[in-house]
Amino acid sequence: MHTKFAQGLSLVGALLSAPVLAGGGHHHGEGHMQVALDGAVLDVNLVLPKADFGTIDPRGRQLLAAPSGQCVARAIQMLDTDLGDGHADITLAQTYDCAAPTSLSSIELSVFAWAPSLQEIELTYLSARHQVSQTVSDEQPAVLLGD
Numbered sequence: 647m648h649t650k651f652a653q654g655l656s657l658v659g660a661l662l663s664a665p666v667l668a669g670g671g672h673h674h675g676e677g678h679m680q681v682a683l684d685g686a687v688l689d690v691n692l693v694l695p696k697a698d699f700g701t702i703d704p705r706g707r708q709l710l711a712a713p714s715g716q717c718v719a720r721a722i723q724m725l726d727t728d729l730g731d732g733h734a735d736i737t738l739a740q741t742y743d744c745a746a747p748t749s750l751s752s753i754e755l756s757v758f759a760w761a762p763s764l765q766e767i768e769l770t771y772l773s774a775r776h777q778v779s780q781t782v783s784d785e786q787p788a789v790l791l792g793d
């Protein structure tokens with residue numbers, strides 16, 4: 647039912663699923679997000695347990711908000727990865743086009759609002775100027791990226 651979102655995601659899935667699979671599975675309530683700013687393009691990938699995704703329709707949703715960089719989201723792409731033993735990961739990928747990328751000073755993870763059983767996200771942010779690794783909770787979804 648999600649085939650239209652899976653198109654073109656094989657590379658993303660191969661890159662992002664490997665670390666999760668290597669760990670032997672996942673913890674329900676916990677996601678892993680990688681955010682990378684390259685020029686004016688912000689690429690966001692989130693891997694979360696399917697148990698926390700349920701039957702959510704990701705169309706029209708945003709993984710995060712980045713108003714300081716005037717970043718506008720493209721459509722979410724989605725990939726389903728079976729881990730066996732009744733568990734699966736969902737990979738959500740979303741690209742943002744930023745009109746003011748050098749002003750990007752913070753992001754706020756919006757996904758907590760529409761995937762409510764998700765409580766924690768291990769975030770990695772990378773740009774030419776900054777590198778941030780931190781655990782983000784649903785109670786404090788905002789992340790400062792530096793000056």
Ligand SMILES: [Zn+2]
Pocket residue numbers: 672674695696697732733734
């Ligand atoms: Zn599971």
